[in-house]
Amino acid sequence: MYKNLTRGRLAAWIAGLSLWAAAASAENAAPLNVAFVYVSPIGDAGWTYQHDLGRRAMEEALGSRVSTTVVESVAEGPDSERVIRDLAAQDHRLIFATSFGYLEPTLRVAADFPNVRFEHAGGYKTAPNVNTYNARYYEPRYLAGLLAGKMSQTGVAGYVAGFPVPEVIQGINAFTLGMREANPKAQVKVLWLNTWFDPAKEREAALTLVHQGADVLTNHSGSTAVAQTAEEKGVKLVAYQSDMRRFAPNAQLTAITHQWGGYYTRVAQAVLAGTWKPEPVWGGMKDGFVALAPLHPSVPAEVSALVDAKRRAIVAGRFKPFSGRLVDHLGKLRLQQGAMSDEAIATMNWFVQGVVGSLPTR
Template identity: 75%
Template sequence: MLQNLARGSIAALLAALAALPVHGAPLKVGFVYVSPIGEAGWTYQHDLGRRAMQQALGDQAEVTVVEAVAEGPDSERVMRDLAAQGHGLVFATSFGYLEPALRVAAQFPEVKFEHAGGYKTAPNLNTYNARYYEARYLAGLLAGKTSKGGIAGYVAGFPVPEVIQGINAFAIGMREANPQAQVKVLWLNSWFDPAREREAALTLIHQGADVLTNHSGSPAVAQTAQEQGVKLVAYQSDMRRFAPQAQLTAIVHQWGGYYTRAARAVIAGTWKPQPVWGGLKDGFITLAPYGADVPKDVVALVEAKRRAIVEGSFKPFGKLSDAQIAAMDSFVPGVSGAVPK
């Protein structure tokens, strides 16, 4: 009996030792992207963050990238493969990856997962997001001050709270500058579909919009604004190379710092599932340089509001709590269109 106990203890010890990371071995990190990396947009910004992380960590990290992975079963298969291949950290960078990531995380408890924009966690799955609505308010204020007709066109992906927050914040900012302003919304029900993004942008221009913005993943809206001679507040990436005359500014996503901190925490053994919702003050988002034709007094106004948000003296949604903002499911006055149910 004692011999059997000893054998059992040795087996348990060997199993525990086998699970420990090899000293000096790099952390294998996987990134799963919903669209091609391309030259700009949602996935491009996440990949810039990945590159910054790799540069910061050097040979401490070994990275695998899988792009153009559809939400649903495909993403679950890809994440399961990454976990089975020994990746210790997986970044799932699209909203619809949440449930698949939760299922894979339950199967691989030793692997850490980071999900962009999610609202559920697990012992080995964390969520991270940006307060895009802070910069969306500033974008709306800028649009309201520069639009001649007072109509903005908004090309939107899916009607999830993050997108609704952005539309509402944009409308609040625009109507602060022009109380009669209207924001017209067209839904794509897709995150990345350049042809339909262009079609939606053209439709909005035909409906009177003289400034465009979007929550979609390609440069199509920026290119359409440039071609059609209307103004643009770009989203995700600085789109000046696609819309040099049209762009007023851009809401730029910055993930490098967060990705580096998360990977270092896994390497150090200090990683914990602590949801993160960072904003302008955290460097998760920023505004690109203003277009040369934006009046100086408008730049000064927008910058003053930006500083107030960073300092905490102004909040685009006033006294609403984070829980209320996170559950936002209806439009504020000034938005033309409906939230699909």
């Protein structure tokens, strides 16, 4: 009996030692090296700033389990491939490529580094080690258009846009549909930048739209220039990507904000756990990927209530912005009834009625 007791204690001691060793090994394990490639400076607001907030949230959530590297102001094209390739070669096991034009470079690098996991923002192609993720920005765009339609005196909004990719076109169309729900005669005038980040060009485009009668401005570009121009010229603003109240305290009606922290944390956890898979993600307001900032105090209570009711309908799935009878800006019927499919939305290359502007080829 004494011998059995001794053996039992020894077994328990060995088991405890094994658990301690495993815990110590996990604690001392090298962190997951995660890299983020940005198309513009991080700055104080905008597209890149929101992605970097997501990175910081991931770091806070996972602590010493991750170590991050950031490369700012990386141009789309050959330069991005060089940067992504260097990061993969430097033992980064997870790389987030956060601009649309990084897709093909990412795919080329991924083919040469099969043990690295790549996540591309806004892309439409995957590979065994490349995933894509995006947000349904068009959902709060619709709400913002509804708000703009209620608050505009001229019935004209100005839209400063980067490139004519489907994500941008979706936003323009959803904003216009929302605005015309409030005012069936409303117009949304679009000016293209052919760049994602150029404060001088963004400001010039915003000024041109104000001179063309727009009393509400919005944008799909990377700096604070449109917000600052709206504040300067005394017109209303629907900010994009970040809450721009500090840059346009009087002008901003609301902002469409991007929220990446939760997603980045989940992806890193999946890589750490060995469960990561290339499963494209397209999250909406209900998923917390995108949100509408608080409305300006000057917005009438009944307008706030209308916007909130529509927001709740979108989150609950009772309303979809691209539904009902949809006619394009050339008069062609695009949808008779029901709701557009995700595939049709994802490949959108036409404007709805009410948009004033052309669709150049990128």
